[in-house]
Amino acid sequence: MAVAAVGRGASCNAAARDLGCATSTVVSAVRRYREAGRGALRDRREGNGQRKVDERxxxxxxxxxxxxxEDWGWCRPTWTRELLCLELERRGLPQVSVATMGRALTSLGARRKAARPIVQCPWPAWKRRRRLYELKCLHAHKPPEEPVLHVDEVDIHLNPKVGHDWCLPGQRRVVVTPGNNQKRFLAGALNVRTGKLTWVEGKSKASDLFIQLLWHLAGEYRRARRIHLVLDNAAVHTSQKTRKALAQLGGRIVLHFLPPYCPQGNRIERVWLDLHANVTRNHRCRTMDQLMVRVHAYLAARNAQRSASPCLRRADLRRTA
Structure with missing residues (x-):
């Protein structure tokens, strides 16, 4: 294809640009064709022997x-392509170049990703699995008149979370931060069966915010005989003020606690991740009120459209405000 493009009058640079290869590749192909004809264009890798990167x-x-x-005995915590070549060679596989290792990683769909920091649950594995199984059974066996909701709180910062965005070559998205950070807090409850989210807003992440959510749920699910809440072990969920509020509600709300440091067992965590992805990441709101208008609009649209990324325009934000 390179020789044909040059034969039609294109330059080597233009042919390389159209074919997505290096200019030296086009120059080499044209030179071989001029010196030895079509036979010189045949793939000369046939004599390289058996393919090194096979299924094994x-x-x-x-x-x-x-x-x-470190698990395989190396004094380094992260992989490099060079180190992978050495490890596979140590295992008796053929020696490959760094470029070949890169192509092998691409064929596996492997990518460089940031590590996800977590806090290890202090419970024994069997005890943690048993508790998570009990909560799973709670979802499966409770009747419709006893809804099961996942509850958690989330921080909303005026300083934006900086994340990835699509940009043209040579450009980079610029996000101006307000400087003095401000915070608002949401307490939310996700209905496992219907997917509906209920939330309240507050200026502090104290027991009053969680109690406000409890009374809001009691009014929204007034026909429910009992409301089951799956939540973590935060202090606001077990404080003396919270216990008094639960007693005033007459036992209609029952708390079911997750094992310590097991956010993967709380389904509302996914909602907060979607909230940050759709609203707070790289946002350009100058005031906290502007940002909270977008937060409430997104959550309302999520309930209405039953989508993690609902379609919103500025007109929708004005109606919400």
Whole structure:
């Protein structure tokens, strides 16, 4: 294709740009064609021997990537392509170049990702699994008149969360931060069966915010015999003020606590991640009131459209305000 493009009058640079290859590749192909004709254009890698990156190679590479270099005896916490070449060679596989290792990683769909920090649950594994199974059974066996909701709080910062965005080559998105950070807090409850989100807003993350949510749920689900809340072990969920509020509600609301440091068991965590992705990441609101208008508009649209990324325009924000 390079030789044909040059034969039609294109320059080597233009042919390389159209084919997405290096200019030296086009120059080399044209030179071989002029010196030896069409036979010189045949793929000369046929005599390279057996292919090194085969299914066995990919299988071993997958097994190596499932653990860290320290697990395999190396004094380094993260993988590099060079280190992967050495580890696979140590396992008796053929020696490959760094570029070949990069292509092998691409064929597996492997990508460089940021690590996800977590706090280890102090409970034994069997006890944690049993508690999560009990909560799963709670969702499956409770009747419709006893709704099960996942509850959690989220911080809304005026200083934006900085994240990735699509940009043209040579450009980079600029986000101006207000400087003096401000905070608002939401307490929300996600109905597991219907997907409906109920939330309240406050200026502090104290027991009063959670109690406000309890009374709001009691009014919204006034026909429910009992409301089951799945939540974490935050102090506001077990404070003396919270216990008094639960007693005033006559036992209509029952709290079911997750194991410590198990956010993956709380389904509302996914809602807060979507909220940050759709509203707070790279936002350009200059005041907290502007940002909260967008937060409430997004959550209302999520309930109405039953979508994690509902379609919103500025007119929708004005109606919400």
């Amino acid at each position: 190679f990919r299988e071993r590479l997958t097994r190596v990537l499932q653990r860290t270099p």
